[in-house]
Amino acid sequence: MRQKLVIIGNGMAPGRMLEHLFELAPDLYEITIFNAEPRVNYDRIMLSPVLSGEKTFEDIVIHGDGWYIRNGITLYKGHRITAIDRAARTVTSDQGATAAYDRLIIATGSVPFILPVPGADLKGVISYRDLDDVDAMLLAAQSRETAVVIGGGLLGLEAAAGLKARGMDVTVLHVMPSLMERQLDPAAGYLLQRSLEARGIKVMTRAKTQALLPDAQGKVRAVALQDGTEVPATLVVMAAGIRPNAALGRLAGLEVNRGIVVDAHMRSSDPSIYSLGECAEVGGQVYGLVAPLYEMARVLAGELAREVTGAEPAPFVHQDTPTKLKVTGIDLFSVGDFADGDDREEIVLRDASAGIYKRLILKDNRIIGSVLFGDTGDAAWFTDLKKKATDVTDLRDTLIFGQAYQGGAALDPTAAVAALADDAEICGCNGVCKGTIVSAITAKGLTTLEEVRAHTKASASCGSCTGLVEKVMQLTLGDRFQAQAVKPMCGCTTHSHDDVRRLIKAKQLKSIPAVMQELGWSSSGGCAKCRPALNYYLVADWPGEYEDDYQSRFINERVHANIQKDGTYSVVPRMWGGMTSAAELRAIADVVDKFAIPAVKVTGGQRIDMLGVKKEDLPAVWEDLGKAGFVSGHAYAKGLRTVKTCVGSDWCRFGTQDSTGLGIRLEKFLWGSWTPAKVKLAVSGCPRNCAEATCKDVGVICVDSGFEIHFAGAAGLDIKGTDVLGLVPSEDEAVETITALIQMYREQGHYLERIYKWAKRIGHDEVRRQIMDDRDRRRAYFDRFVQSQAFAQTDPWSERVSGKDKHEFRPMAVLGLEAAE
Amino acid sequence: MNAMTRDWIEIGLLTDIPKEGARVVKTPAGCVALFRTGEDEVFALDDRCPHKGGPLSQGIVHGRFVTCPLHNWVFDLATGLAQGADEGAVATTPARVEGGRVYLARSVLARRAADD
Incomplete structure (x- = not known):
């Protein structure tokens, strides 16, 4: 019979341990996992990009449900273990599930440190630890109000940058005189503070929190500091550190110090119980960064597989782990020991105007620490010299300039990587060295970054070494990698x-x-x-x-509605220029009642979204909407979405032109056309710009003298104000100009490339030259658009109502139980 | 309503399924997606992606593969196995085409009923 292995915790460390274990001894254990979080294993280091919107939760899942099923693992999601009976060798969860073990692993990670101040339990005060915290922050960020992050360490600063990216007003409170003082020296801490402030994040150092103050509803309203200052806040994120979550170890009577004490093979004081991850204490140290946790995973897997492999795994050895901050646009790196001391020397390079600071700390002519800010290109080289304790006497004069300046080597950006030894570490998270990547590329014929990630895991965790991995690929593949420099449109072709x-x-x-x-x-x-x-x-x-x-x-464009996470659809009818009427609203209300549509929402584009419509109901929903005069809003399309307007000169005392009328005219003229990616327009009646036209794909600002046409804005993944295309005196010319611009984009854009990216690629001046300066060309674009519209402007909803593609909405067969006899 | 033999259930005509498309067959224990490739092969897979439960019948069919509409996992229609770096599998049911008609193995009912 197989031995029973029970794991408490489902984070990155036990996940990686199981991957190793399945390689070494796939059938040795029957495995049960208890996870207090109600989900599968995900990449916790990537929560910051989820918070900032650069990634989604789906992007950071490490093991999907399928992985557990395929490996025969029983996973209890949302079960917190409350008792370990060491005599009977069982564990019991808060939901009442009990499991017996032959070997038990405690991998309960860490808990955030909550400052023991009055008000720490108020509503609006959260920590930053798991996906639930990120969701809570995203919800709070919707209010676009003020956030205070307590803690100027790695986690706190990433939280602050993420909340800022989500549009909040953010202040970081840090109790020490400079940011990230455990990883950075004061000079780098200062530069970091300056670059955060340049992004609009306020930083207060030496700020000791005394209390969190409530408003009348018991929600946090401000943070009170010891010096009497009050910092207003509708959201407070506690990121003042983490503590090993060793409670279960203590409860079970294991030896616990700061964490659960284990030896260099991850064994606790009970020979059948192991611990790894942030809750484990090895050699008097606890760890919070991923590299040492993955090293523990390797050791423990070897330990558990011993009876199959017959080999004792190499013990866990402490290594300095480099620190990198995952804030887009801030390059920061530090490793090792950088405190001043009599027996130490340092080499410093500063370039204030470029925002570059580099410092190397030497002892006995060997690098023992380095801090790099602004230019981290030589991080791998310095780390390698440090790890190997290389005597740098001969390099000293030029050491700080980096590897490219050594021995007269050319200033080729790949030269630095070329000169690295095979055992130099490229990916710190996953402990992948250069030689491993090179041999995987050669042995398995890898040619793309994705393949290299899949096979070696290099740059597959935090991704900050992607550039290095690409350079290794370039060196190994030579011209074949160059050929990839033209990015093919997909894996089926080499053409761009x-x-x-x-x-x-x-x-x-x-x-x-x-x-x-x-x-x-x-x-x-x-x-x-x-x-x-x-x-x-x-x-x-x-x-x-x-x-x-x-x-x-894509399915959305096939069924003219937007698929939702549960397989239902959302339906958005057009409301021309955002105008509607009592009759239209009544018709929508009737449809919502008749089809029991669970959610109705006003969209950002001035119309109404009905969410949760069953697929088979779609044609009937459209039929009813069609009777009230509605047509498809193409909210699902790579095509014209909305034309947002303000009320303009009809109602507004500041309006200079009929912005609503122009918006409706544009929408009625442009709808139905397919474009490379979605296209959103807005028309504002005066420079106060209530329709927010200056962050749209195309925007119009009406002025006394005519119509100022804007283009290439963005307010989604990226935020970018528009550029002015030009001023035209009449409405007719505005329509012609905008149409010509959209046709130019239709003819030149890459599929899924928004206007701002297309315009950046070909150059804004080139767009102006073709549309504003060349009347003939503008007219030709306009004419081609008009010709194409003749085939495009049919309402897809009414087509479906009259029976087109009806197979799409009906099952092919319904097999009842009688078919089973 | 469906003609039946001991091992196979007739579902409908091949032409009921769009080329490079799919249709859904409802069974007491959940939906099965019937895919038709560009070469007129027919495959039957559970209509549920193991990743997040996405309806595979709504995905784009390319060659002998389908891409899930929710998060772009790709499955081999013949084996039900996820492709690339994703790990997982969808249950398949034998399907065949004879004389322009599509048949599903009767096991679709037995197995699925037993599962639940």
Whole structure:
């Protein structure tokens, strides 16, 4: 019978341990995991990018449900272990589940340290530890009010940057005189503070929190400092540190100091119980960064697999772990010991105007610590010299300038990587060295970053070493990597989006199979990336000739509604320019009642979203909406979405033109056209800009003398104000100019590339030259758009109501129990 | 309503399923997605992605693969196995085409009923 292995905790350390264990001894144990969090294993270091919006939770899942099923693991989600019976060898959860073990692993991680001050339990005060905390912060960020982050360490600063990215007003309170004082010297701490302040984050050092003050509803309203200052806050994030979560170890009577005490093989004081991760204390140290935790995972897996492998794993050895801050645009690195001392020397380089600071700390002519700010390109080299305790006497004069300046080597950016030894560490999170990457590339014929990540895990955790990994690839692959420098549109082809668009026109390719055949596609039927792109290019380039390939469209564009996480759909009818009426609202209310639609929401684009509609109900919902005069709002489309307007000269005492009228005219003219990515417009009646036109793909600001046309704004993943395209005197010219701009984008944009990215790629001046300075060209774009609209402006909802694609909405067969006899 | 033999249940016509598309068959224990490839092969998989439960029948069919509409996991229609770095599998049911008609193995009912 297989031995029973029970794991308490489902974080990154036990997850990595199991991956190693399955490699060494796949069938040795029957495994049960208890996870207090109600979810699968995810990459906790990537919570900051989730908070800032650069990634989603789905992106950071390490092991999906399928992984547990495939490996025969029983996973109890949302079960917190409350008792360990060491005599009977069982554990029991708060939900009443009991499991017997032969070997038990405690991997309960850490708990955030909550300052023992009055008001710490108020509403609006949260810690930063898991996905629930991130969700709470995102919810709070919607209010766009003021946040205070207590703690100027790694976690606190990442939280602050994330909340700032979400639009909050953020202040960081740090009790010490400089930020990240455990990882940075005061000079680097100062530079860090300056660059955070440049991003609009306020920083207060030497700020000792005395109490959190409530408002009348018992929600936090301010942080009171010891010096009497009150800092207003609607959200307080406690990021003052973490403590090992060793409570279960204590409860079970194991030896516990700061963490659960284990030896260098992760064994606790009970021979059948192990511990790893942040809750474990090895050699008097507890750890919070991922590299040593992964090292513990390797050791423990070897220990557990011993009876199969017959080998004792190398013991856990303490190593200094480099620190990097995951805030986009701030380059910061530190490792080792950097305190001043009589027996130490230092080498410092400062370039104030470039914001660069580098400091190396030497002892006996060997690097024992380094701090880099602003230019971290040589971090790997310095770390390597430190790890190997290389005597740097001969390099001293030029050491600080970095590896590229040593021995007269050329200033080739890859030279630094080329000079690294095979055992130099490239990926700190996963402990992957250069030699491992090179041999994986050679042995397995890897050519893409994704493949290298999948096979070696290099740059697969925090991603900050991606540039280094790419340089290693470049060195190993030589010209083959250069060939990849032109980014192919997907794995099915070596052609870039630009090449494909150009060849479609040049070779007169008018169907998806023709493109795939003529351009040498490597897959038989393309993939989910290239098929929708090709379909769009053909629709845009051959209006009236090419027949839209329905099966190459993403589901939302096939059923003209937006798929939701539970497989239901959301339905958004057009409200031209955001105007509506009693009759329309009544019709929507009736539809919501009739089909028991669970949620109705006003969108950011001035219309109404009905969420949770069952797929089979869609045609009937559209039929009812159609009777009230509604057409599809294309809220699902890579096409024209909304034209947001203000009330303009009709109502507003400041309005200079009829902005509502122009908005409606534009929407009625442009709707139905397919574009590379979604297109959102807005028209404001005066420079007060109530329709927020200056963050749209195309915006109009009405002024006394006419219409100022803006373009290339963004207010989503990126935030970017628009640029002015030009001023035109009449409404007709405004419509022609905007239409020409959109047609130019339709003809040149890469699929899924928003206008601001397209314009950046080809240059804003080039757009102005073609649209504003060249009247003939503008007119030609306009005419081509009008021609293509003749084939595009049909309401897809009424088509479906009249029976088109009805198979989409009905099951092919319903098998009852009688079929089973 | 469906013609039946001992081992196979007739579901409908091949042409009821769009080329490079899918249709859903409802069973007492959940939905099964019937896929038709560009080569007119037919495959049956549970209509539920192991990642987040996405309806695979709504995905884009390319070659012998389907991409889940929710988070772009890709599955081999013949084996039900997730492709690339994703790990997981979807249950498959034998399906066949004969004389332009599509049949599903009767095991679809026995197995699924037993599962629940």
